[in-house]
Amino acid sequence: MDLGDENGYSGFQSLSIATKSAIYVWGYNESGQTGRNGKECHLRVPKRLPWTHFKLKSRFIDIACGREHTAAVSADGSLFTWGSNDFGQLGDGTEESRKHPKKVKQLQYEFVKSISCGAHCTAAIAEPRENDGTLSSCRLWVWGQNQGSNSPRLYWGAFSPNTVIRQVSCGAVHVVVLSEDGLLQAWGYNECGQLGRGITCEGLQGAQVIRGFCKFLDEAPELVKITHVSCGEYHTAAISDNGEVYTWGLGSMGQLGHCSLQYGDKELLPRRVVALEGMVVKDVSCGGVHTCAITVKGALYAWGGGQAGQLGLGPQNGFFSCNSSAEAEIFLRNIPVLVIPNSVELVTCGHSHTLVSTKDGRIHGWGYNSYGQAANKKCTYAWYPSPVDWCVGVARKLAAGGGHSAVLTDAYTLKELCEFRLADSVNLSNATEIEDVASRNDSDALARLCKRLREQWLTVSSCDCDEEKKVVAANKEA
Secondary structure, X not given: OOOEOOOOOEOOHHHOOOOOEEEEEEEEOOOXXXXXXXXXXXXXXXXXOOHHHOOOOOOEEEEEEOOOEEEEEEOOOOEXXXXXXXXXXXXXXXXXXXXXXXXXXXXXXXXXEEEEEOOOEEEEEEEEOOOOOOOOOOEEEEEEOOOOEEEEEEOOOOOOOOOOEEEEEEOOOEEEEEEOOOOEEEEEEEOOOOOOOXXXXXXXXXXXXXXXXXXXXXXXXXXXXXEEEEEOOOEEEEEEOOOOEEEEEEOOOOOXXXXXXXXXXXXXXXXXOHHHOOOOEEEEEEXXXXXXXXXXXXOEEEEEEOOOOOOOXXXXXXXXXXXXXXXXXXXXXXXXXXXEOOOEEEEEEOOOEEEEEEXXXXXXXXXXXXXXXXXXXXXXXXXXXXXXXXXXXXXXXXXXXXXXXXXXXXXXXXXXXXXXXXXXHOOOOOHHHHHHHHHHOOOHHHHHHHHHHHHHHHHHHHHHHHHHHHHHHHHHHO
């Protein structure tokens, strides 16, 4: 049951409930990508971004992470960016990094609908706020590295003007865009074949439509209607309208999911992942050197490099390799393997870590965890799925970057709105009481949050006491 309108307002304004969304960001923070000015370079504990950062009373609908920057879209069509800006990826016309979210004023006349962040670039799909029906309802705006501007610019590429854009995905040095009629166009660097043109190229390449999809190796490439696309660092994956997965680009770590590769360590044309035959895939996400897919039944499959635990299979689990070199066989799986059998709703892959949300509302992560981006526990590598128990609300969108993560959650009912309110007011003196009430009212996420916070506060308090004892002892010795 939805208690408010599309802008997040409800009839309970007397309770000072201004929003139905929450944004949690955590992990590496060298460039301020977690939205805080903290002294530490990383934030191991997911914390909700204060609404004072955004200066609006609207819920959020999308979030994305680049290598060291973050972007979020609000329900009123505004776009906010923060973090690294060395290549103008924040879209404010400068190259100055920023540690707090700020609205992209250059898009104030556009209603932004979705966002994608690459390593050092950003792309948004938006509709003109004033549209007499002659303009496309979904246009593409790009900026940052290799995009020709550090401010958003309208870009059609190989598509005809007013083509309806369905989705955009940014990789390390390439961008792929999906139109409403199922066509893909790609541009950027193509040294690994990530543009899907059947050849490799040196230097920056202009946009071209991808027209060759290899369903069977002994047949000529054909045109396939695509419904979803995802860019990794130097590889790409797409889902066809019948739920089949195609991958292309660099495959040296098995991230393409093929038993063998046609061009050394690369695949230059989109090629069907035959190991997933018979399964209908609804979502796919590419990381640095790994790929994950979710079937319509909620099963999660993963393949590619697992040297940091990003496959969720453990440090050693019978990995396969595309070649016979001993070092390549250690943490590599070039054939999709089942990681979670059911109930997976969302997945996102960062550079070397993975996040998923399940039907029971829980978020799990695994992979490289030096900055806490993948798991609650303090470890360099989280080899298996580990719960991230700091987020309250229904997970709507997951995002993972180079070393940081983000979750966008929503509240749809009065109960969830109350959980948001209580989560903001938890402290050491009331955490036990709120945890008890939450547990008795089936507010599992809030109860877990209270428990985690109490554990953290007690740990910090214990460390402070130990440090104080050391100081006193040192003073006595002096």
